[in-house]
Amino acid sequence: MRLSLYLVLLFISSYPSVAQQRTYCNPMDISYRYNFEQLNEKISYRSGADPVIVNHKKEYYLFVTIQGGWWHSKDLINWNYIVPDKWPMEDMCAPAAMSVRDTLYLFQSTFEQRPIFISTEPEKGKLKFYNRWLPRLPKDIGPWDPALFHDDDTDKWYMYWGSSNVYPIFGAELDKSRNLTYAGNNPAQAYKAMLWLDPYKHGWERFGPNHSDPFKPFTEGAWMTKYKGKYYLQYGAPGTEYNVYGNGTYVSNDPLGPFEYAPYNPVAYKPGGFATGCGHGNTFQDNFGNYWNTGTTWIGYNWGMERRIVMNPAGFDKDDHMFANTRFGDFPHYLPTQKIPNQNGTESDALFTGWMLLNYKKPVVASSTLSTPTDTVRVAANVADENPRTFWVAAQNKPGETLTADLGTEREIRAVQVDYIDYKQTVYDSDSTVYTQFKILTSTDNKKWDVVADLTKEPKRDRACAYVQLDKPVRARFVRYEHVYVAGSHLAINAFRIFGNGFGKAPAAPATLTAKRQKDQRNADLSWSKVPGVVGYNIRWGIAPDKLYQNYQFWNDEANSFELRALNVDVPYYFAIEAFDENGVSVLSKVTDDGSGLGKK
Known part of the structure; x- marks a missing residue:
């Protein structure tokens, strides 16, 4: 807590006046393009999904599904739309982008043969063919929703992909000497399964609103991040058209596995508030070394795939656990001006402006x-x-x-x-x-x-x-x-x-919060005492009292009980609650366990 307070003061002191403060607010303020995807049905809507932000030569490039181009920014606030001088055979869906040295690589989702593009001047929309065709994979394998990854330590290249409720996330090594085609002599055998969804053990992977639909869930949106010698293979689940769309991760000592499920999943999750859902994105570092996690939030009025883009502070704590901070994720936040330590996993709370x-x-x-x-x-x-x-x-x-x-x-x-x-x-x-x-x-x-x-x-x-x-x-x-x-x-x-x-005092924290794990360990029953006159609450939870990285926002005019269906089997959980109104945020309540006794075994 002392470190978080210190960072708040440090951020405030780094801005000479309010007029110079630099803030952003989710959903991201970009020029979402009108989507021709439903033209034949005469449905007109703007949309953006499946984002990838790449830090290329200290500037930022945002690639989004079916947008006819990309965006360029020098500060993560002001985004300039770029129209490329050449484009693939069709607009790019769920594009893969990667920066290696002075070159930006770009590849589209496909079940056919498609090229990888490169650019050394993406700010000018300049694209060149790097290769003409990636060899065809077996039917229905892809690579759809691809991600490109270069291991700087070994100078090896990889691709990960998958978008299905039948198939897993796949991975393959790419051969740089052969223009990043699949390594080995047989492309049909060059890939292997990296991970499968397991909704029977991972509650948050269940489909539907608040994980309530028995339909088989989808996994998609692969992304790889290397941190301290470990490989974090990220994936989106369970479905883009629901409030619970999030990002999870598996971890390995090798880029092609075997991978182990992270018990603290999901790493990015925002089921409550205005901009709900934050799945299928990527993780990148800004110019100060801070991590960010992007994702897709759902609108879904005109069509189920009507969406917008979000960006949340992310990082790794002292135990190398990955997280994204979605607390007040659709309220204004500062852009950092220096490195945030994040060893306690909550230092990025200091980026929240406190503007209610x-x-x-x-x-x-x-x-x-x-x-x-x-x-x-x-x-x-x-x-x-x-x-x-x-x-x-x-x-x-x-x-x-x-x-x-x-x-x-x-x-x-x-x-x-x-x-x-x-x-x-x-x-x-x-x-x-x-x-x-x-x-x-x-x-x-x-x-x-x-x-x-x-x-x-x-x-x-x-x-x-x-x-x-x-x-x-x-x-x-x-x-x-x-x-x-x-x-x-x-x-x-x-x-x-x-x-x-407002000009009053911040509210008091709720006097009580109870959490009871159900026989089905994927679920817990939560209830809390209401605080008169407040606007809402954040229920925060995690796998340890000092790892309350998950967050669910509720309004005070809603019920004060809820069935949380996002938990992992055989993992203990701890909960706390805070209230908020126009004047600010209460202190965090006392942390309570889930009553399962798992943490004592």
């Missing part, structure tokens, strides 16, 4: 609504319910339409996020007409208004998850979104999220 959600289910007034207020699908109140599948639709997509949130009392406003959803749109491709512009205004009395953010003064780009940090804190009770422009026939917003702080 100020308008959960607070009153919202719209200038117009497409239908009558009895239609709950489209009313203004939906932008404050933290559900990405409910939304408001304006009567017309025209400048001047507004949403006005009443916080109930004056608060200190630090940032806003405006999330758009595609409602009965007719846009099927992103071009120069697809961009986002709006203004944010604040008021203390709902009469005199001040413009505190204006996207018309910025270069035009599409921002489906527009996150705007104010230049300086603003004291206000009312916050207004004033529309200027979005492409398409409708203006539809599924979240108008306002962040900052």
